[in-house]
Amino acid sequence: MxxxxxxxxxxxxxxxxxxxxxxxxxxxxxxxxxxxxxxxxxxxxxxxxxxxxxxxxxxxxxxxxxxxxxxxxxxxxxxxxxxxxxxxxxxxxxxxxxxxxxxxxVYQLLGGASREGCMVYGHANGSDISETIERAQEYLEFGYKAVRLQSGVPGLKATYGVSGERFYYEPAKGNLPDETCWSTSKYLRSVPELFQKGRDALGWDLHLLHDVHHRCTPIEAARLGKDLEPYRLFWLEDATPAEDQAAFRLIRQHTTTPLAVGEIFNSIWDCKQLIEEQLIDYIRATVVHAGGITHLRRIAGLADLYQVRTGCHGATDLSPVSMAAALHFGISVPNFGIQEYMRHTPETDAVFPHAYSFQDGLMHPGDKPGLGVDIDEKLAAGYEYNRAYLPVNRLEDGTMFNW
Known part of the structure; x- marks a missing residue:
């Protein structure tokens, strides 16, 4: 042993x-x-x-x-x-x-491949709708089959998912948390136009996704889902805070837009009701925050009974080790849906050499034994820890709100 x-x-x-x-x-x-x-x-x-x-x-x-x-x-x-x-x-x-x-x-130890690769989606974001669509077209040229659209909201100085970087988005900053300002009413007015113009420019073969980031009440989320139905989203993510799993019943009563949630979930208990009542279509629990491959497989097994598919979180706050593990998991489970893929910086890729690869909108974990990823400890030692915080969010009147 x-x-x-x-x-x-x-x-x-x-x-x-x-x-x-x-x-x-x-x-x-x-x-x-x-x-x-x-x-x-x-x-x-x-x-x-x-x-x-x-x-x-x-x-x-x-x-x-x-x-x-x-x-x-x-x-x-x-x-x-x-x-x-x-x-x-x-x-x-x-x-x-x-x-x-x-x-x-590892995927061979999990039963082997259930597909040739894992479809992934990229993040297209811009300060306004035209810039968002321009970046989405770049993802199309890279071969992506799915893209998340996030755009600046008129009247707000900053919007979740939008950054000055072309292909990277890192919300965590040093010193103390940034404070941002939010208006749900302004946001709800802007999103339907984003997807109407997105469909006009990008066509209907590209899967389009959107992240609400827990910022709507259930009835606001229901209205948004209904407004977006003509544009056939792949999913509407984190439409409302999910501590109250039953809140998704109200959204389901009013819209057929597919719903995804779960990147901040820690266990199967966080999504049990959502899955058993078929209140969501995609479960987004991630390998690093939900107990690893072992526990994520339990969540996927429960979800499979209710035709809920996986859509694991895959932002840059997961290292390439997590991305590799997510791909071994995703290529093996029968009810895989999609994998989020935010590209890491060249510095991160150098510290974490890996076998996974991207081609034609799909990713494959590679066939090296184990997870196929390592850490260069000598390189890693050259990058000292830098305290960083995620932002906090307030409404226009100063009330603390969801970030």
Whole structure:
């Protein structure tokens, strides 16, 4: 049996902060896992270093399920983003080890490929509608089959999803959180025009997506979904905060626009009602924040019973380790829907060399044993941690609101 002999946390910031767990065994094989929790990275690093790693030493690295249950049930304090991100890092690293020892890519250990590749979507954003459409056309030229459209809202200085960078969007900044201003009424007036002009310019063969970012009440989201029905969106994401899963019943009563939610979910319990009542069409829980490949497969298994498909979060706050794990998961599960794909910076790609690739709108995890991704520790050491916060959001009258 491969025994865990050591484990350590690697903190690096090649343009943004990443937390990586490296687990080593007595057979000379190691695995890597992502533990990044955007804006609260060091909380997970401490949880791993101070509380999890001491419990791993001497354990059989092959016993992935048992270790997962040990860390989940044994802590007593279950769920939550810090705990589940730490468990996810361990889980990814153990799957990486198992694949390397077997001489197989992880997706082969999960039952093999269910498709030739994972369809991904890119982010087209602009300060106004014309700029957003221009960037969407660039994604078309790259071969993307699906694009998310986000545009600046007239009358607001800043809008979620819109940045000065052409292909990168990183909302977390240093010092203290930025404060942004929001108006739902102005937003609701602008989005239908974005998609009407988007369809006129981009045609009907390209899948179009949109992220509300939890900023509507259920009835506002219902109205938005109804307004967007003529443009046949692939999905409307995070239409309303999902702490109250039953809130999606109201949206479902008023629109047939497909609904996606779940990038901030931590466990199957966060989406159980949404799935069982078929209140959503896509579940967006991600491998790093929802307990790793082991737990994400449980969520996908439940979703498959109710014809809900996966659409995992894949922004740049997930390192290439998570992207690799998401692709091994996505190419293997029967009810895969789509994978978000925000390209990392060249600096990040250099720190995390990887086997996954993009071609013709699809991504493949590659066929290297394990996850097919590594960390260059020498390069990583050259990028020191830089404290960063996600923004906070206020309404025009100063009331705190959802970011």
């Amino acid at each position: 491969p025994t865990i002999t050591s484990a350590r946390v690697i903190v690096t910031c090649p343009g943004r902060n990443f937390i990586t767990l490296k687990i080593e065994t007595d057979q000379g094989v190691y695995g890597v896992g992502d533990a990044t929790l955007n804006g609260r990275e060091l909380a997970v690093a401490s949880y791993l270093t101070d509380h999890v790693i001491p419990c791993l030493i001497g354990r059989d690295a092959h016993r992935i399920e048992d270790i997962w249950q040990y860390l989940y049930k044994g802590a007593y304090w279950r769920r939550g983003p810090v705990t589940m991100s730490a468990i996810a890092a361990v889980d990814m690293a153990l799957w990486d080890i198992k694949g390397k020892l077997a001489g197989l890519p």
